[in-house]
Amino acid sequence: MLIGVVAGAVLVAVAVVVGLFKLMWRVAEPNEALVISGSKHRTEGLEEGMGFRIVTGRGTFVLPGVQVVRKLSLDLNEADLHVDCVTKQGIPLKVHGVVIFKVGDDFVSIANAARRFLDQQKFMGERVHNVFAGHLRSIVGGLTVEDMIRDRERLTGETRAASGTEMEKLGLIIDSLQIHEIQDPTGYIKNLSAPHAAAVQRDARIAQAEADRLATEAEQQAAARMAQAQRDSEILQAGYQAERDSAAAKARQAGPLAEAAAQQEVVVQETRVAELAAHRREQQLQADVRKPADAAAYEKRTLAEAERDARISAAQAKARETELAAAAEATRVKAAAGAEAEATKARGAAAADATRATGEAEAAAARAKGLAEAETAKAHGLAEAEAIKARAAALAENQEAVVAQQLAENWPEIVRAGAEAFGNVDHMVLLNGADGMSEMFAKALTMGGTGLGLARQLLSALGTAGAAGAADGPGEKGSSEALGAGTAPKGAPPRAERVPVRDEGGAGGGTPGR
Secondary structure (H helix, E strand, C coil), X not given: CHHHHHHHHHHHHHHHHHHHHHHHEEECCCCEEEEEECCCCCCCCCCCCCCEEEEECCEEECCCCCCEEEEEECCCEEEEEEEEEECCCCCEEEEEEEEEEEECCCHHHHHHHHHHHCCCHHHHHHHHHHHHHHHHHHHHHCCCHHHHHHCHHHHHHHHHHHHHHHHHHCCEEEEEEEEEEEECCCCHHHHHCHHHHHHHHHHHHHHHHXXXXXXXXXXXXXXXXXXXXXXXXXXXXXXXXXXXXXXXHHHHHHHHHHHHHHXXXXXXXXHHHHHHHHHHHXXXXXXXXXXXXXXHHHHHHHHHHHXXXXXXXXXXXXXXXXXXXXXXXHHHHHHHHHHHHHHHHHHHHHHHHHHHHHHHHHHHHHHHHHHHHHHHHHHHHHHHHHHHHHHHHHHHHCHHXXXXXXXXXXXXXXXXXXXXXXXXCCCCCCXXXXXXXXXXXXXXXXXXXXXXXXXXXXXXXHHHHHHHHHHHCCCCHHHHHHHHCCCCCCCCCCCCCCCCCCECCCCCCECCCC
């Protein structure tokens, strides 16, 4: 715990020391001077008791709250000169120039500049302009325009020399003074140069005329030489043209010949190529088609011959086998035929005896059966005749009862016939529910009952015919056909059909059929 406290205290002390050091230590940059005031100092080269200290290019300790540190820039400064002057001749001029200056590097210059510009460094250019403007006007007033034009270095040197003492008092030094331009509002300088300009222009015109003359002579000589050269050139061109025409004619003749030869060579090469291509296609066909086809044909032929030889061998073996089997079968059949013949002879004798006995028994049975069937047919005919007589009597006495009985027996058929009217109806809509259903069935039954009168007429006709048939006798064919030949009208109840009794040749007997 104590170690931690001690370490913390040490760190705090170190931090405080570092902070105080950074707060007290000041370093002058290469382009500035530190002016430290607030205590008595003695600086070399300065009189005693100045009261401030100058530091350049190094660091120094400063007591916060006791001493004050200010910075003085040692950079270059520039002041533009725009001065209206009057020469010794009384000619007004405007002089434009520039002054490059800075604070001196020695402590005396820095001290002088600090006392004058420490808080007004931005006004240094204006102060320098005023100093140089006064001296420049004074110097220009003692010179002529010609002196200023011909010897600007004199103007610059005298101005620097005249301003040097005052600049030194200000703690400033002049690095450069340049006169850029001298303006002449009255045109004196222009007029001063006019004679020289006229002389120069005259000499220039003379020189130009002489040059034109010489140029004309040279042009004429050049034109003559050009004409001669053109003539020689045309002669040479004509000769060259003739040679070119001759060569062109030969070339025009040689062109078609060369083209024909080239075309011929092309045709020859194309023919050769076609022959080679045809030969290649032939070889390709030989390899791709003929040889595989020959191989396939050879394969098929070989397989067919082998199959044929196999079938021949199999047929020969089969024939031999059949021949041997036939011989064996013939021997067997011959032996079996002998035995069968003996057995057949014995069986024939026994069968003849059995057939004769069977025929005699079947004949006796047939006679007995015929007599029985005849008696049955006769009894059936008599019963039908009695039934017809009874029906006829019943029709004569109570026709309605008979019809009702027939209707009752055939009522399902009557209802079915009435329902046929609705057989082709897919959908039916009943509007009255159960009443509508009852009404529909009542109408259907009414449709079935419409044949009641027809049934009565039919039964009357049947009764009449039955009476006639009963008078004719039961064995007559006509009465039987009258019972079964009628066709009931559409919608009428079907009647029972009777199949006529056919006489088979027996005396008063027959077999009924359906």
